Amino acid sequence: MAYKFDFSxxxxxxxxxLEGAWRTIQLTVVSIALGFVLGTLCAVLRVYGGGVVRxxxxxxxxxxxxxxxxxxxxxVYFGLASMGLKLGAELSAIIALVINVGAYTTEIMRAGIxxxxxxxxxxxxxxxLTRLQTIVHIVLLPAMERVYPALSSQxxxxxxxxxVTSQISAEELTAVANVIxxxxxxxxxxxxxxxxVYLALSVLYRFAFWLIGRLLFVRRRKLGTAI
Numbered sequence: 206m207a208y209k210f211d212f213s214x215x216x217x218x219x220x221x222x223l224e225g226a227w228r229t230i231q232l233t234v235v236s237i238a239l240g241f242v243l244g245t246l247c248a249v250l251r252v253y254g255g256g257v258v259r260x261x262x263x264x265x266x267x268x269x270x271x272x273x274x275x276x277x278x279x280x281v282y283f284g285l286a287s288m289g290l291k292l293g294a295e296l297s298a299i300i301a302l303v304i305n306v307g308a309y310t311t312e313i314m315r316a317g318i319x320x321x322x323x324x325x326x327x328x329x330x331x332x333x334l335t336r337l338q339t340i341v342h343i344v345l346l347p348a349m350e351r352v353y354p355a356l357s358s359q360x361x362x363x364x365x366x367x368x369v370t371s372q373i374s375a376e377e378l379t380a381v382a383n384v385i386x387x388x389x390x391x392x393x394x395x396x397x398x399x400x401x402v403y404l405a406l407s408v409l410y411r412f413a414f415w416l417i418g419r420l421l422f423v424r425r426r427k428l429g430t431a432i
Contacts, residue, residue, distance in 0.1 A: 214389045215398065225381030226402050232295065232377055233364040236302035240363070241356075243303060244310020245349075249340060251311065252318050262311065269308035275369045277301045282373045298370035298377075306363045313355050317348030350422045357414035361407055368403075378402060 215222075251262045269277065281304075282297040292300070321344050334342070349356070371380035378399060386395040 208393075210394060211391055212394050212398070214385065214391055214394070218385050218389075221381050221385060222378070222398060222402060225376070225378035226406060228381075229364065229367060229377040229406065232298060232370070232375065233302070233360075233367050236299050236306060236367070237360045237363060239299075239303045240306030241310055241360075243307035245314050245345070247307065247311040248314035248318055249345075251315055253340065266308045266311050269305055270312075274301070274305050274366055275372060277305055278370060278373060294370070294373045294375040297373060298367070298375040302363060302367060302370070305366075306359065309359050310356065313352050313359060314348060317350075317352035318344055320351055321348060346421075353414075353418050353422070357411065357418070360414065361410045364406060364410055365403060 247262045247265070250258050251266075254262070278298065278301040281301045282292065282294065285292060285297075328343075330339075367377060368379040370377055371383060374380060382395050382399045386392045389395065
């Protein structure tokens with residue numbers, strides 16, 4: 206028997222899909238912003254910190270990069286609850302995503318920091334800059350520019366991976382889709398719509414990161430050329 210496609214449910218359910226997409230954007234934008242700060246701080250400490258600090262950060266990075274995101278989410282949501290600290294689904298999802306993307310950002314930013322030319326560091330020493338001033342003004346922004354494509358791709362992957370937070374009932378796009386398919390029994394059509402929405406979100410995120418890169422780095426290069 207030939208399968209009959211039926212997308213008529215969209216007439217009533219499209220606001221729910223839009224709400225789920227908006228919640229996915231909110232969830233991932235917050236996680237990306239906090240994860241970038243965490244990862245950058247860890248990268249700086251891993252390059253310039255003491256031996257103990259480097260080992261601790263190294264253990265954090267390797268642990269997160271070699272365990273599934275879903276397991277990390279379950280540890281935050283169910284594990285902490287079993288220890289008496291019960292967090293909401295959305296907060297647990299944000300914490301797990303921040304920890305996850307922070308580990309990947311650490312390694313990406315570390316590569317950028319370590320690629321800083323020795324002549325730039327020597328020039329900073331000649332100018333009498335402190336280590337903190339050197340890191341902030343000489344190292345970080347050029348390092349970020351060098352690894353920006355990798356960072357952008359990692360953040361888009363995080364947005365796509367956020368779908369697993371539906372397993373703890375975080376109210377994002379996939380969770381909304383699960384509810385809709387259980388009501389309509391049109392699983393194939395529902396998840397086709399979800400795939401299209403995620404594709405649109407990926408394009409939106411890549412454009413947003415491209416625009417941010419233009420504002421941060423092209424303008425910086427123009428200012429440097431003018432000076």
